[in-house]
Amino acid sequence: MNIHEYKIMLVDDEPALRKMVGEFLEKEGFKNVVCAGSCLEAMAVYHREYPALILLDVMLPDGDGFSLLGELRRESEVPVIFLSARDEDENRLHGLGLGADDYITKPFLPKELILRVTAVLKRVYRVKETGKEQEMIRLGDYCVDLGSGVVSRKSASEAGETETATLTAKEYAIIEKLAANRGRIVTIDALCESVWPEGNYGYENTLIVHIRRLREKIEEDPSHPRYLLTVRGLGYKLV
DSSP states (O other), rough: OOGGGEEEEEOOOOOHHHHHHHHHHTTTTTOOEEEESHHHHHHHHHHOOOOEEEESEEEEEEHHHHHHHHHTTTOOOOEEEEEEEEHHHHHHHHHHHHHEEEEESSSSHHHHHHHHHHHHHHHHHHOOOOOOOOEEEEETTEEEEETTTTTEEEEEOOOOOOOEEEHHHHHHHHHHHHHTTTTSSHHHHEEEEEEEOOOOOOHHHHHHHHHHHHHHOOOOTTOOOOSSEEETEEEEEEO
C-alpha cells in the first residue's frame, strides 16, 4: 500500500487546528483524514473508521489524551502521535510510557509534522518505497506474511479452510527482528529496542505479554512452543 493511502485520525477540540493540520496532510498527499473533537467522539470515529494512525491532543473537553490512549491500548496497537502544548519532559515521557509512538509540542512546523507522521507509518507498517514484496516466514503449518502482517494456516477441518490472524504492530516488530536473526539468540534488550525505539527501559514485562500473544498466533501449543523459543536468562530465538 502506498503510504499516502493510510487513514489518519486527528483528535483535537480546536476546529481551526483540525482544519490547518488537515490541509497540511492533504497538501503532502494524505487525503484520507478523519477528525474528532472529544474523547467520546474519538472512540466512535475510531470504531467506525479504524484509522492507521492517530494524531492526539492531550487536552480535550471531556478528558485527556493520556486517558484516551489508555482506553485505545486496551483493544488496539494503533500508532499514536501526541500533539500537545505541554512541553515538559514529564508529560512527554508520560505519553511515551503509555505507548505513544511520538510526541510533538505545539506550535510545530508543518514539515516537522509530515516527517514524523511519515516516519511512524513507515516504521509501524514497514512501508517499502521500492515496492518489493516482504519475506514469507514458514513455521510448520503456519505462514507469516510480512508484507501484510497476516498469519495463515490451513484448517484441520474437512473443508480445508485457511485460518488467519493479523499481527499487531508490536508483534510484527518482534517477529521481524527474530526472523532477521533466525536460529540465533536475540537478547531481551535488542527486542525491546526494536519494539520501543524511543526508549526501551522497563519494558521487559510488557515484552513477555507480546511474546505470549504472538505465540498464540504462530504456535499449535503456545504453552509448549516449537518455533519461538525462550533462551532463559538471555532472550528469544526463532527456529
